[in-house]
Amino acid sequence: MIESDMDVSEVLVRDLLREQHPDLADRPLREVPGGWGNQMWRLGDDLVVRLQRRDDSPDPQLKERRWLPVLAPRLPLPIPAPVRDGRPSARFPKMWTVMTWVDGTPLDHATIDRGDHAADTLAVFLRALHVEAPAEAPGASDFGTHPARSRAGFEHFLAAVDLGVAGVAEDDVRAVWDAAAATPAWPGPRVWVHGDLHPANVVVAGGTLAGIVDFGALFAGDPAWDLAAAWLLLPEGGAARFFEGYGRVDDATVRRARGLAAMKCLFLMLMGRNGDRGLPGGKPHWGPLGRSALARVLKGL
Secondary structure (H helix, E strand, O other): OOOOOOOOOHHHHHHHHHHHOHHHOOOOEEEEOOOOOEEEEEEOOOEEEEEEOOOOOOHHHHHHHHHHHHHHHHOOOOOOOEEEEEOOOOOOOOOEEEEEOOOOEEHHHOOOOOHHHHHHHHHHHHHHHOOEOOOOOOOOOOOOOOHHHOHHHHHHHHHHOOHHHHOOOHHHHHHHHHHHHOOOOOOOOOEEEOOOOOHHHEEEEOOEEEEEOOOOOOEEEOOHHHHOHHHHOOOOOHHHHHHHHHOOOOHHHHHHHHHHHHHHHHHHHHHHHHHHOOOOOOOOOHHHHHHHHHHHHHHOO
């Protein structure tokens, strides 16, 4: 078996292509830095090979194969679309997929300079995504639960990070979370939700949002999980403009979104701490991103 943290070589990727998609095997191939659940190799200018890395289940890629072709044509920003399926084999016993490449720089390695434009773009994108999903759409898992049912994760992240470095008080963070946990459940309908919008899962070009990637957490349910991105992705002041453009959202959903944003900020800070300590999978540059986003969360709209 491939170990969960084992890197995949260019030779292996090219051999997999030769075995299963020989017409693509001679294209230029280069590794894409970063990645968490998946390792990616750019295939020519317009494609990417996405291979399971830390993801133990094939479900995220199977969801993308099934549903991204349905979603992509009606979304106003580019998203990856599956082009070829890769079968697990003796050489590589995990899932892999050839997908379209989305041009831009991941936001965790870039900045948004056109804040108003980015807020408007995100609002338009999420309005288009958040439509009622069909009955057979995947339901919530760890992504998508009500904050009241996610408290264990929140407490784990909160205990693991140093809030003093961020200059914030634990009581203030807890107050945001408690307000989210006290809200009623999303009354429906179940809408399509990306589920994992954070700086590494969006790309930027020209100082604004240019694409959305990694739909492995895709589910049908509460849009608050995506609305949290107003604080995670946008510069200060962007959340208010985003919600004005997005519209049609009640106060309880905003409170859930803000609480979920706080939890996601703590996760980014934890990943940053792990990177500072040289732990596997850690990303030191995520720490400052999480701290700055948490400051925006605590300021509210």
